Amino acid sequence: MAGTDAPQMITLAKGLNQGLRAAMEADRKVLVMGEDVGRLGGVFRITDGLQKDFGEQRVFDTPLGESGIIGTAVGLAVRGYRPVCEIQFDGFVFPGFDQIVSQLAKLHYRSQGKLPMPVVVRIPHGGGIGAVEHHSESPESYFAHTPGLKVVACANPVDAYWMIQQAIACDDPVIFFEPKRRYWDKAPLDLATTPLPLFCSRVLRSGTTATVATYGPTVRTVLDAATVAEQDGHTLEVIDLRTLSPLDLAPVFDSVRRTGRLICVSEAPSEVSVTSEVAARVSQECFYSLAAPVLRVTGFNTPYPPAKCEEDYLPDLDRVLDAVDRVLAY
Amino acid sequence: MASIFALPDVGEGLTEAEILSWHVTPGDTVTVNQIIVDIxxxxxxxxxxxxxxxxxxxxxxxxxxxxxVGTPIIAIETGAEPAGATGPAPAGAIGEEGPSGRITTLVGYGPRTATVARRPRTAAPASPPAAAAAGPGLAPLAKPPVRKLAxxxxxxxxxxxxxxAGGVITREDVERAAHVVDNGGAGSAAWSGPESGLDSGRGSSAGQHRETVxxxxxxxxxxxxxxxxxxPHVTMFLTVDVTPMMELRARLVAQAQFRDIKLSPLAFAARAVCLASRRTPEVNASWDEATGEIVYFDYVHLGIAAATPRGLVVPKIRNADRMALRDLAVALDELAVSAREGRTAPADMLGGTITITNIGVFGIDTGTPILNPGESAILALGTIRDMPWVVDGAVVARKVCQLALSVDHRVVDGQQGSQFLAHIGTLLSDPAQAITF
Known part of the structure; x- marks a missing residue:
């Protein structure tokens, strides 16, 4: 893509597609592999057109076996390739979990630094698309808990474009979460702007009433809530965490020291999760600034429900606003 | 195979629609996304x-x-095999908004595209969950910034x-406590003696003025x-001839060990209270409402009510019962100086077991003292005057002092209070009796 063009409106899906394309153009060692990523272009069309342009040697369909996809990628990485694996849906990653945790996360360490593992595992996560079981989960905490893995979550088209390229350029394995119900959100992509580094959180909106930290699909939910909260005279400071491992919490600490209140939002169940970690770290670092306990707005500690019930499960604008009322009541 | 298209919900929760006009007639060929009807x-x-x-x-x-909504409105012969309601959409439609207001996906109904509006707000404001219980042995309840301030x-x-609510300590509570510390003590009052003026928060109108409490x-x-x-307070009185005590005092101050020491009648009274409380342990005890117990103390932490320029404070002499008269006199003097200068530490005002209030310094004969909360006895020491007194049938001038003892009647019966007061009287009017205690 030319860098001088005027900003173009792209969807998050298109941002990923163009980011993958840019990475493949920049480095011949970048490969794309996964179920239906080739001829079909992926069920969400993220890899649309890549096989046509880069060939079946670099963009190839795999059997329906996630363990094999990750294991193959590990071997390719040992031989100097930079594979980008697509896991078709969040709930499909678990057959590959052993390869990710036992091999991908450990080889660099096990080889005393001789074997970097520049593998990206792309996982569409979260619900809200009315899908059946295994298609709407938020498994990011499993990976953030594992040393040796980097875990990031993009939330908008611009981040999607840049973060996928940065993840591919990273020599460590990166679990790359994509908010599947936001694939078709649009934003202007200006290639002239300098992207934020990969492992950084970002303040999206300034405010003084309370800090709301979130990532992935609920970033837009929280931004919508912040807009509505203005009707109540509340200004919410919204932070997109972007990186879940390592967490970049310095901006969150700075914000909480000003607002005294933190709400952490995620679709994942709350117990022993990314939001737990944020709450614990903020309690430790900002203890004397907290005017209310850290509240979390999350999915429930249940299996993801059937599609017809999912809107009662997912954190929505009203649940975020309720949490704002609750932190202000202390 | 004909596919049936039913009227979709094109908005949020619409239930019906009027068909305005058809753009197609039977026999027309249509493509995906071609406009077919106005509603x-x-x-x-x-x-x-x-x-x-x-x-x-x-x-x-x-x-x-x-x-x-949901009523079939048109049948289109697609030539395809029948597909389920959630079957694969045409490949070209992936990522496009479908007729139901959702984006077409290969799996699932697809995400909604409509902006979510907030639901009506409930009138009741959110309230935080009730605080955990506050109480002795538990950590005090306060928000972290209040802890920092404290x-x-x-x-x-x-x-x-x-x-x-729930006994949670607020910023104002801490600031108030700090103000008290600045002023020389978080006093528990035993005696409402003359008060010095408060230094701020005044407002006035004709003939009156107001001070913030x-x-x-x-x-x-x-x-x-x-x-x-x-x-429940009971107060009893005893007038005693303390001439022997004053004579003893005169002899002691001439001795080397009492040189440079302020040996006041209060020191004798303090010693007498310590000695007498051994025989009446009920006066050195506390009523514990929470546990339904009476707590008897093996030690005497003697409170001394002191008027200071900033108000009444009651600093304590720890383990006063283990002190000899000279040590008590020294401790009383130090305590008085500290209180006057506003240096009494908050910790020095806690944990008393019995109190003396020396109203005699104001030239007052007696009064009915109010107990320090949690204690069972308080002794008011009146002024010592030259008074006519009958000695061996003759009226003579003697040094006379009135004692008033208030007790918590839940802990101390009249008999025990009377006994305690009588013992103090004996010790002050005949100090040599101390050798028998």
Whole structure:
């Protein structure tokens, strides 16, 4: 893509597609592999057109076996390739979990630094698309808990474009979460702007009433809530965490020291999760600034429900606003 | 195979729509997303695109008719095999908004595209969950920034009672406690003696002025109210000839060990209280309402009510019962100096077991002292005057002093209080009796 063009409106899906394309153009060692990523272009069309342009040697369909996809990628990485694996849906990653945790996360360490593992595992996560079981989960905490893995979550088209390229350029394995119900959100992509580094959180909106930290699909939910909260005279400071491992919490600490209140939002169940970690770290670092306990707005500690019930499960604008009322009541 | 297209919900929760006009007739060939019909809903007139490609075989609804959402309105012969309602959409439609207002996906109904509006707000404001119980042995309840403030101001939160719901300590509580510390003590009051003026918060109008109740005054008020309306007070009086005590005092101050020491009648009274309490342990005890027990102390932490320029404070002499008269005199003098200079530490005002209030310094004969909260006895020491006194049938001038003892009648019966007061009287009127205690 030319860098001088005027900003173009792209969807998050298109941002990923163009980011993958840019990475493949920049480095011949970048490969794309996964179920239906080739001829079909992926069920969400993220890899649309890549096989046509880069060939079946670099963009190839795999059997329906996630363990094999990750294991193959590990071997390719040992031989100097930079594979980008697509896991078709969040709930499909678990057959590959052993390869990710036992091999991908450990080889660099096990080889005393001789074997970097520049593998990206792309996982569409979260619900809200009315899908059946295994298609709407938020498994990011499993990976953030594992040393040796980097875990990031993009939330908008611009981040999607840049973060996928940065993840591919990273020599460590990166679990790359994509908010599947936001694939078709649009934003202007200006290639002239300098992207934020990969492992950084970002303040999206300034405010003084309370800090709301979130990532992935609920970033837009929280931004919508912040807009509505203005009707109540509340200004919410919204932070997109972007990186879940390592967490970049310095901006969150700075914000909480000003607002005294933190709400952490995620679709994942709350117990022993990314939001737990944020709450614990903020309690430790900002203890004397907290005017209310850290509240979390999350999915429930249940299996993801059937599609017809999912809107009662997912954190929505009203649940975020309720949490704002609750932190202000202390 | 004909595909049936039913009227979709084109808005949020619409239930019906009127068919305005058809753009197609049976036999027409249509493509995906081609506009086939105009409808009017409660919100707006909209055009509906075809979800199918094929040939129109039948129109089910006449223009002008109002039909419910879900009613079949058109059949299109697609030539394809029948597909389920959630079957794969045409490949070209992935990521496009479908007729139901959702984006078409290969799996699932697809995400909604409509902006989510907030639901009506409930009128009731959110309230935080009730605080955990406050009480002895538990960590004090306070928000972290209040803890920080307390630390900075040197306030021990365990000494502050919380004014918020559930006993939670507020910023104002800490600031008030800090103000008290500044003023020389968080006094629990035993005696409402003359008060010095408060230094701020004044407002005035004709013939009167108002002062905000704060600091020592506020603490004093709270303490005396708590005590007076909790512990049933009984006060008893005894007038004693303390001439022998004063003679002893005159002899002692001439001795080397008492040189440079202020040996006041209060020191004798303090010693007498310590000695006498051994024989009547009920006066050196506390009524514990929470546990339903009476706590007897093996030690005497003797409170001395002291009027200071900033108000009444009651610092304690720890383990006063283990002190000889000389040590008591020294401790009393130090305590008086500290109180006057406002240097009494908050910790020095806690944990008393019995109190003496020396109202004699004001030239007063006697009064009815109010117990320090939690204690069972308080002795008021009146002024010592030259008074006519009958000695061996003759009226002579003697040094005479009135004693008043208030006790918590829940703990101390009249007999025990009388005995205690009589013992003090004996010790002051005939100090040599101390050798028998």
């Amino acid at each position: 009017e809903t409660a919100k707006a007139a909209v055009e509906l695109p075809s979800p199918y490609a094929g040939v129109v075989s039948e129109l089910f609804v006449e223009p002008g008719a109002t039909v419910a 630390k900075e101001l040197g306030v021990d939160l365990r000494t502050v009672s919380g004014s918020a 704060r600091g020592v005054r506020k603490a004093t008020a709270a303490a005396v109210v708590a005590s007076a309306f909790t512990a």
